[in-house]
Amino acid sequence: MERTFVMIKPDGVQRRLVGTIIARFERKGLKLVGLKLLRLTEEKAAQLYSIHRERPFFSELVRFVTSGPVVVMVWEGPGAVAIVRRIIGATDAASAEPGTVRGDFGLSVQMNLVHASDSPMSVARELPLLFSQDELVDYEMADAEWLGRSDE
Numbered sequence: 265m266e267r268t269f270v271m272i273k274p275d276g277v278q279r280r281l282v283g284t285i286i287a288r289f290e291r292k293g294l295k296l297v298g299l300k301l302l303r304l305t306e307e308k309a310a311q312l313y314s315i316h317r318e319r320p321f322f323s324e325l326v327r328f329v330t331s332g333p334v335v336v337m338v339w340e341g342p343g344a345v346a347i348v349r350r351i352i353g354a355t356d357a358a359s360a361e362p363g364t365v366r367g368d369f370g371l372s373v374q375m376n377l378v379h380a381s382d383s384p385m386s387v388a389r390e391l392p393l394l395f396s397q398d399e400l401v402d403y404e405m406a407d408a409e410w411l412g413r414s415d416e
Contacts, residue, residue, distance in 0.1 A: 268344040269381045269391045276377035282335050288351050293411040298338035298400045304330050334341030336394045339341045
């Protein structure tokens with residue numbers, strides 16, 4: 265079963281969209297296995313976005329994601345990385361499809377509400393930055409049979 269890392273950025277928390285965003289992942293049938301509300305340090309934010317370190321927007325991105333609380337989550341399911349990326353939509357909210365989180369609620373490239381790992385390699389790098397293994401909860405979903413999750 266694949267896991268993916270998702271973070272609701274300060275704009276999503278401040279706009280009270282946390283429940284709305286979580287509901288979209290739940291309705292799709294993904295399983296929530298980790299959840300925390302926290303404020304990122306500059307160091308953690310720089311590590312999370314280290315692939316953008318040489319880009320001109322890096323400092324502004326770090327400042328933005330440390331400007332308020334964030335909600336970090338781990339979701340699980342078959343193809344979870346790709347499914348979450350489809351649910352959240354394109355990075356630039358102006359070009360994100362209607363029906364996606366960013367298409368429905370995002371305002372710009374930066375104010376796009378959500379960060380999500382874009383590959384299993386990204387998950388392997390990002391998830392341990394904010395979750396220890398003992399913070400992830402394994403459990404059986406009551407509707408696993410209906411969702412085609414015979415692994416449960």
